[in-house]
Amino acid sequence: MAIENGDFVRLNFTGKIKENDDVFDTTYEDVAKDAGIYVDEKTYKAIPIVVGGNHVLPAIEEAIEGLEAGDSKTIEIESEKAFGKRNAGLIQLIPMKEFKKQGMTPVPGMQISSNGQTGKILTVNGGRVKVDFNHELAGKDLVYDVEVVEVIEDDEEKIKSMIELHYPSPNMDLDKTVIDIDGNVVNIQLDEIAKFDQKPYMDITFARFAIAKDIWSNMDFDKVNFVDAFEKKDIEADNEEDEE
Amino acid sequence: MAIENGDFVRLNFTGKIKENDDVFDTTYEDVAKDAGIYVDEKTYKAIPIVVGGNHVLPAIEEAIEGLEAGDSKTIEIESEKAFGKRNAGLIQLIPMKEFKKQGMTPVPGMQISSNGQTGKILTVNGGRVKVDFNHELAGKDLVYDVEVVEVIEDDEEKIKSMIELHYPSPNMDLDKTVIDIDGNVVNIQLDEIAKFDQKPYMDITFARFAIAKDIWSNMDFDKVNFVDAFEKKDIEADNEEDEE
Structure with a gap:
């Protein structure tokens, strides 16, 4: 099915400066290494976005409308539609x-x-x-090679993709995150490790707001709850384990 | 009804060193000022505790068992049962x-x-x-004047009292905190301001754990959920207000 505005997709891409073919950003580890821009802390893999969600340059989001999973496209973007003219x-x-x-x-x-x-x-x-003080890419026309890796159809996977995109805890395991859908309400219980984040609570709130906003703007839900559960039985079970 | 272990109560107290009558702690503003230990940031009012919850000295908790709301009692505590002998x-x-x-x-x-x-x-x-490096009160016999202001009977008020005791956000409004009891599960949605705390998320988790533990140890609930809700309609309502 052709990609439309509001679809959740995973993209691989490589962004280059048109005039000299210099790679300035990529989701491919080998391309990053070849271009000398590889960063150890970064995870190189396809990133989830919502088409029209302003998660990548709007020109890229527009260009992938009509494509299908597996399609690739090379997109030229004039500086005005990328990082602006030089000022x-x-x-x-x-x-x-x-x-x-x-x-x-x-x-x-x-x-x-x-x-x-x-x-x-x-x-x-x-x-x-x-x-x-101009953006490094201001005044530059860009070329993006974009590959649509996946169109995400499942509601739970859509929600998890936005957690992956916005939540600032790289160690969090999305397989341990429980999504419970109840009518028009999404209840999200994150991987237990999220409770022990050292970041200020407010930073976490901003990330959660971004996740909630992408969900209610692009899916049929009106409310997103982040639930931190504390259960009596967990503790008792832990104590029993300790005693063995 | 006589106070028992596990009851939720509000206490006023003044703690003195027996040998010289020096006041070292009090919930009364006028007593603190008279004793020269008044601190501007502190709120002087009766504090909520669970009897047997280790929220004040165990000797105090034991001594108020059998009292009733409105009762006062003077309690002498030997150093061994207070802050220990000097080492x-x-x-x-x-x-x-x-x-x-x-x-x-x-x-x-x-x-x-x-x-x-x-x-x-x-x-x-x-x-x-x-x-x-001994505790300032080590080796001192103490005298506490204790007043039982209230025995908390209502479940919702019991839960709010533990939030008041443990949650590290003095600006939070407990009247804006929503407690929803669903079978053996307590859902707590704190005052919105709690989302914008600058403290590390982990510190908040420890406070929430302390609240949950006091609830499930002393009430008939097995699970405590802290829920941060993000609602679509809130945003739209806000925007409409802005446009007026």
Whole structure:
């Protein structure tokens, strides 16, 4: 069946800069290694998205509508529809003394952070340092090779795919996550390990909200409950095991 | 009805050191102010406990068995049944250079922390500092004036009292907490503000476990669910309000 807006799919992709074929992002481990952008902590596998959910560039989501599971497509995206045009106003001259204050020696090509923005040093001339705060891919036309690995049909798998996408706990086992559907309510009991997260509760709430929003926006449910259960019998069973 | 082990009660109390009548803890604001131990952040009001739940000294819990709501009692507790005898092994000599390393100048009476233990400097003699790591109340016989303000009978109020006792969010409104009892399962949906806690999720889990354990140990329930709900209609209602 042709993919429509609102469908849950798994994609593999490789994103390249059109002018030089440089790979800047990919879900394939071998491609990442070949391109020299492999990161040890990252898991390389097809990512779940909702078509129209703004999980990848909207131009990609539009382009896969009409495809089917197993299809591949090469998508060209002009800079305006990717990371925007370059904005000359985002190139700033910063006095050298600001760098000295922080014990930094600016060098062209160096990445810096300032007020939560990331910039790249272009030139260092006497007392002035020219820094480009444009997105690294601003002004670049892109080419994406996209492969639709799977169209997710099952409700429980759709829900789990959004947990996989949004929940910030890489060690969590989705096979130990229990989804219970009750009319228009989804009850989610995550893998027990999720209870022992060191992250602030608020961060977890934002992730849960993102999951809930993708569910109620694209499926026939109105309410998503995240349930942390504490059972008497668990404890007693544990104690009995200890005593053996 | 006479108070029994397992009952949920609210207590006011004032704890004093027997030998000098010094007040070291109290639930009464005026008593705290008179004794010079008033703390701005603390809420002075009767605290909920389960009799036998180890929420206050076991000797206090035993002493209130048989009392009724409104009763008061003065309880003498020997040091062995309060904070234990003083242990000479917990008085340690620490080389002065350990203090210098951390830029500290030890003075008798100063409180210090070392490896998670709190101690009080007794003497400073040449190169050696004598520190007492005994509990401040170790070796002291205590006198508690206890008032049983209320015996909590209602199941929902019992559950809320344990949330009040254990949950580490002073801003949470218990009137906005929804308790839903379904057979032997208690579903707790906390005040919405609880979702935006900055504390690590794990700390919240430990508090929830303490609440659940007190519930299933002292009430006829086997399972306690903490439910974080995310509802589609909430968002739509909010948007409509914004548009007005």
